Amino acid sequence: MINMPYPTIIEKIKEGSGLSETEITQKIDKKLNQLSGLISKEGAAHILANELGIKIFEIPKNIKIKDILEGMRSIDIAGKVQQIYEVRDFETEKGKGKVGSFMLADETGSIRVVCWYDQTETIEKLSKDLTIRLVGGYVRTNNNRKEIHLNERSKVIFNPKGVTIGEVKSFTSSRKKLSELTENSDSVEVLATIVQVFEPRFFEVCPECNRRTKPREDGFFCDEHNKVTPTYSYVLNLLLDDGTDTTRTIFFSKQLEKLLGKTKEEILEYKENIHEFEQIKTDLLGKTIKVIGRIKRNEMFDRLEIISQLVFTDIDPEKEIKKLAEEQPNITTQTQETKEETTPEITEPTQETKEETKEETIEESPKPLEEAIATPEETQNIEPTTEQTQTESEQTQETKEPTQETKEQTTESATKQDVV
Secondary structure, eight states: OOBOOHHHHHHHHHHHHOOOHHHHHHHHHHHHHHTTTSSOHHHHHHHHHHHTTOOTTOOOTTOOGGGOOBTOOSEEEEEEEEEEOOOEEEEETTEEEEEEEEEEEETTEEEEEEEEGGGHHHHTTOOTTOEEEEEEEEEEEETTEEEEEEOTTOEEEESOTTOOOOSOOOOOOEEOOGGGOOTTOOSEEEEEEEEEEOOOEEEEEOTTTOOBOEEETTEEEETTTEEEOOEEEEEEEEEEEOSSOEEEEEEEHHHHHHHHTOOHHHHHGGGTOGGGHHHHHHHHTTBEEEEEEEEEEETTTTEEEEEEEEEEOOOOHHHHHHHHHHHSTTSOOOOHHHHHHHSOOOBOOOHHHHHHHSSOOOOOOOOOOTTTOOSHHHHTOOOOOHHHHHHHHHTTTTOOOOOHHHHHHHTTSOBOOBOO
């Protein structure tokens, strides 16, 4: 089923009926009252659209990327190839297969295209900025980001006649202070210092699509590929501080590998030897990193969190100061004394704090931007189930953000600053 956001439904009703948004909202509220809360406002909007004879789910030919919705099938879309990722092999009980992906862009945005089985042969023929047309793809959501999937019935047309793609929308990020973060923001860039590191969490995923598997009595099951022999993925939470606020930041899969500078095999070794990760936690404390990601609200704890999509550990202080001066020309360069006063203090966690914060929650996975998804493995990285999040969150009820009192107590600990 196509998952259309409520504002989009309202917009389509406006276009098809000539009614104002206020009039539409009033009619929807009336429907909700008539049905005594038995349906959602989205459902009431669908009923209103049907009564007005408006087809809100009609998929136009040559749809633009910004108009793509989860659940769409047999779409027809054109764009330019922007990035190409490697093809990888996988194996399930049903047999062996291949999967690969690439980024497609048009004037309105960009989207990942995932090729399954024989469609991976298409990837070998692609090149940067090549114009192509996709026919017969279907849309799925992975890590809260839409993807176009191609199967054996889909077609890829190279340099299609009569198709012209203008200047494609490029990826840009906006620098924000942690205190300026707002819910549901995309491509937000922050520069901050690591002040707390939690233990990594490992979870089972489908070897074919990398989605979270569900354990049963007779093995692990994927919603799409049934019973599978799972592989493992991982996630790490840490706390960032930029002097204006502290924010929990979440690193999944490839982003964790980039943060630690380690391979997947090296990280998986910590699954059986978690005590060896203590040195990693110590080494990370005090490091300044740059993160590009999206902002989501953790409903359970009612706080904003950053889902990392890109992470940079090799920070050039002079370059960052220059960038800040360009973005905020009225701010003069600080003296070294001022810098020292405003730099957040980094303290080693006490033993009591370590014990309290050991149990951490697996939150939502990141969503890929163009560079963020550097390989098909990260393409398929899927967030843990709600049940897993709730279970682990119950274990972290005692874990709280550092209070002012805690900060004052811990300033006596050794400060560790490691700005690269």
